[in-house]
Structure formats: structure tokens, C-alpha cells
Amino acid sequence: MAIESAGLVEKTTETEQLKPLNVGLLGIGTVGGGTFAVLTRNAAVISRRAGRPIRIVKVADKNLELARRVTGGAVALTEDGFALVNDPSIDVVVELIGGYGIAKDLIMAAISNGKHVVTANKALLAVHGDEIFAAARAHGVIVAFEAAVAGGIPIIKALREGLTANRIQWIAGIINGTTNFILSEMRDKGISFAAALEDAQRMGYAEADPTFDIEGVDAAHKIAILSALAFGIPMQFSRAHIEGISKLEADDIRYAEQLGYRIKLLGIAKWRAGGVELRVHPTLIPARRLIANVEGAMNAILVQADAVGSTMYYGKGAGAEPTASAVIADLVDVARLHKASPEHRVPSLAFQPDAVKDTSVMPIAEIDSGYYLRLRVEDKRGVLADITRILADQQISIDAMIQREPDEGESQTDIIMLTHVTKERFVDIAISKIEALPVVTQRVVRLRMEDLG
Numbered sequence: 263m264a265i266e267s268a269g270l271v272e273k274t275t276e277t278e279q280l281k282p283l284n285v286g287l288l289g290i291g292t293v294g295g296g297t298f299a300v301l302t303r304n305a306a307v308i309s310r311r312a313g314r315p316i317r318i319v320k321v322a323d324k325n326l327e328l329a330r331r332v333t334g335g336a337v338a339l340t341e342d343g344f345a346l347v348n349d350p351s352i353d354v355v356v357e358l359i360g361g362y363g364i365a366k367d368l369i370m371a372a373i374s375n376g377k378h379v380v381t382a383n384k385a386l387l388a389v390h391g392d393e394i395f396a397a398a399r400a401h402g403v404i405v406a407f408e409a410a411v412a413g414g415i416p417i418i419k420a421l422r423e424g425l426t427a428n429r430i431q432w433i434a435g436i437i438n439g440t441t442n443f444i445l446s447e448m449r450d451k452g453i454s455f456a457a458a459l460e461d462a463q464r465m466g467y468a469e470a471d472p473t474f475d476i477e478g479v480d481a482a483h484k485i486a487i488l489s490a491l492a493f494g495i496p497m498q499f500s501r502a503h504i505e506g507i508s509k510l511e512a513d514d515i516r517y518a519e520q521l522g523y524r525i526k527l528l529g530i531a532k533w534r535a536g537g538v539e540l541r542v543h544p545t546l547i548p549a550r551r552l553i554a555n556v557e558g559a560m561n562a563i564l565v566q567a568d569a570v571g572s573t574m575y576y577g578k579g580a581g582a583e584p585t586a587s588a589v590i591a592d593l594v595d596v597a598r599l600h601k602a603s604p605e606h607r608v609p610s611l612a613f614q615p616d617a618v619k620d621t622s623v624m625p626i627a628e629i630d631s632g633y634y635l636r637l638r639v640e641d642k643r644g645v646l647a648d649i650t651r652i653l654a655d656q657q658i659s660i661d662a663m664i665q666r667e668p669d670e671g672e673s674q675t676d677i678i679m680l681t682h683v684t685k686e687r688f689v690d691i692a693i694s695k696i697e698a699l700p701v702v703t704q705r706v707v708r709l710r711m712e713d714l715g
């Protein structure tokens with residue numbers, strides 16, 4: 263009562279509570295179809311939670327035939343996204359088009375029209391998020407994005423609300439299902455990257471053009487968003503270090519396994535005294551870690567925080583209904599919160615906008631990590647001594663080592679070394695010196711390691 267009398271919450275009449283939240287859907291592809299199906303199937307339970315029905319009243323899609331098929335003709339259809347975002351009967355716009363182009367124009371138009379927005383568009387938020395959230399603040403609307411990172415896993419909710427007491431120290435996530443599927447296939451079947459990619463495409467996991475997935479760009483979009491939420495920093499996608507898995511060789515997966523490690527494509531964000539580490543790359547993880555055993559197209563995010571310790575979030579990172587689950591959770595939040603004045607809502611990026619600090623992202627040469635090094639060498643006396651001398655000169659300490667026994671008549675072999683944690687720039691120097699040795703016959707393969715303990 264005290265709160266109401268202070269005017270912080272508008273009183274709603276019973277009629278207002280039951281007035282449906284009208285949703286306009288931009289794009290009725292896989293996730294749009296899933297959202298329509300789940301909202302229809304679970305209408306009663308969702309309405310009991312939201313306090314009012316949530317209904318899709320209009321769909322905009324270039325493919326009207328598909329839209330008609332999915333909706334069964336139950337809602338208004340248009341090919342024109344702007345007709346939808348300008349429709350005064352719509353309270354919330356759900357953007358499921360993706361990309362930086364028309365999706366951005368439509369979201370900005372919806373915000374200017376005073377409509378709340380729910381989006382799954384990680385690429386757009388990672389690059390233009392600061393501008394979009396500023397516009398949302400100026401117009402007093404919500405921009406919600408649970409579906410943008412790790413599909414159905416409520417990681418945005420966890421970081422914005424559940425972990426709010428903590429100083430978050432680091433996040434490490436398997437946040438791209440396509441690459442995790444490929445890596446699982448390479449390990450299980452001992453096949454090459456190219457063969458595993460073909461499997462992923464056959465299963466419908468990888469896009470026809472899978473570049474964003476396999477080159478780590480999709481994971482970098484997601485870790486940029488998570489780091490902003492975790493550390494109270496702006497979106498820094500352009501400063502992230504990104505390496506994908508397309509150059510990863512089956513040999514390295516096998517050697518890692520022999521040494522007790524699995525290789526995963528991780529998105530990593532760490533809070534450090536000198537700045538933030540923000541990177542995506544294939545990473546060796548001890549095989550006994552829970553996250554190392556996340557297989558196939560599943561996602562998992564490990565968060566280390568000072569009060570709670572380590573927590574892990576696991577589930578489906580893509581797919582029609584898992585992603586719809588996140589979209590609808592956002593719609594329920596909008597239904598519950600849109601009457602609250604903006605300063606009484608949870609801030610979009612967890613921190614109050616005036617408390618966001620532009621902390622710098624550390625250059626990759628300055629990060630601290632353990633390293634896996636694979637060297638192709640002539641099998642001759644003194645080779646190992648030369649290599650270990652170079653490493654020692656750079657203060658790099660070796661943690662483990664194996665040498666493959668050469669096949670009959672073979673004059674070359676592989677040496678695999680794991681180092682203790684060191685600075686990347688020392689490893690860069692050591693590698694260039696090692697590669698200059700005449701007995702070293704190929705480029706050194708270097709992979710980073712994370713203990714995640």
C-alpha cells in the first residue's frame with residue numbers, strides 16, 4: 263500500500279489487467295513459428311503468469327504463404343514491417359528477422375513509436391546495442407533480449423537479476439551449438455573439420471553459409487552481450503579477439519584427449535585489474551570439468567562470481583521452441599512491467615546506465631593463459647633441448663609433454679607441450695624463434711587452455 267500511495271505503481275483495474283498484450287511479429291521463420299505455437303499451446307498458463315493474455319495480432323513476413331500456413335489465418339498478415347511497427351494497436355514488437363539492416367530500422371521505428379521490443383538479434387545488439395538501449399531509455403520502452411544468447415537458457419535473466427549481488431570474475435561459455443556439434447563429431451568419430459561440417463549441414467544445424475558460426479563471430483556477438491551485463495561495460499564486440507574452428511585439426515583433438523583435455527569453442531570474458539579480456543577461440547579444458555562434457559548442439563555457460571562461486575547454465579541454445587521459450591519469457595516480463603515507470607524496471611544491461619564504465623578490452627598479447635603447442639620436428643638429437651631453451655628464455659614453464667613415436671622409416675615427429683599460465687606475448691616470441699629453427703618443419707600449432715576450476 264505504501265508503495266502504491268507513493269505513486270510508484272499505477273493501480274490497474276480488473277478490466278485493464280485482462281486486456282491482452284498485443285504482439286506484432288516481425289519474421290515467422292523457425293523461431294517465429296515456435297513462438298506462435300508455444301503462445302497458442304500454453305496460452306492459459308502464460309496468461310495466469312502474465313496477468314493477462316498475450317496474443318499475436320499481426321505478422322510481417324516477405325513470405326505471406328508461409329505466414330498463412332503457420333498462423334492458420336488467425337492473425338493479420340503483411341509484407342511490410344513498417345506497417346506493423348506503425349500499427350497503433352500493437353503494444354510489443356518481436357523482431358526475429360536478424361542482421362543489421364532492416365531489423366535495425368524496424369526496431370528503431372518501433373521504439374520511436376513508444377512500443378516495447380523483444381528481439382533475438384545478437385548481431386544487432388552486439389554492434390548497435392548501446393544506441394538501441396539509449397533510444398529505448400529516451401522513449402521509456404523496454405528492449406528485452408533473452409533469446410539473443412544461448413536460446414532457451416535464461417542466462418540474461420541470471421546475469422541481470424539472479425547474480426546481482428556479485429562481482430562477476432569471469433564467464434566462459436559454449437554459446438554456439440553448431441561448432442559444439444562439429445567438435446563433438448570430430449572427437450567421437452576422429453573425422454576432419456570438413457567432414458564434421460558436412461554432418462552439421464545435413465542435420466540442419468549449420469547455416470548454408472556457416473561462416474558466422476564456424477569462424478566464432480556468432481559466439482563473439484554473444485560474449486560481447488554477456489560481458490556488458492556482467493561487468494557494466496559498453497558493447498565491445500569490435501574489440502573482441504575472435505578465432506573459429508575451421509583450422510582445427512583432428513590430430514590436435516586426439517592429442518588433447520591423450521593429455522586429459524577436450525577442445526571447445528569458448529566465449530571468454532574476464533575481469534582483470536588492467537581491463538577486460540574478451541575472446542573467442544578453441545580452448546583446451548580439463549576433460550573432468552562438467553562443461554567439457556557438454557556435447558552436440560547443446561550450450562552451457564559457466565559464471566564465476568565472488569559471492570555465489572561458480573554456477574553453470576545448460577540447455578538448448580537454438581531451435582524453434584527453446585528460443586520461443588526465451589522470447590515468451592520476455593513478453594511476460596513486458597506484460598508485468600510495462601506499467602512500471604522506467605526507473606523502476608531492471609536496467610536493460612543490468613547496471614544503471616550512468617554507472618556503465620568504458621573499461622578497455624586488453625589486447626590478446628596481454629592475456630594470461632596456458633598454452634598447447636604442437637611442433638612438427640626432425641627426429642634428431644638436441645631438438646628438444648633447443649626448444650626447451652627458447653621456452654625457458656621467455657620464462658615459459660612446461661607443464662606436460664608428449665612425443666609421438668615416429669612410424670617405421672619416418673624421419674619427423676610431433677612434440678606436444680602444455681605450458682603453465684604465461685603471458686601471450688612471451689609465447690608469440692617463443693613460437694617465432696622455434697619456427698626459425700631448421701629442424702622445425704611446419705608452423706607451430708598454438709591453442710589456449712583454461713582450467714575453469
Ligand code: HSE
Nearest residue numbers: 437438439440579580
Ligand atoms: N547459429 C547459432 C548456433 C544459433 O549454432 O548456436 C543460435 O544463435
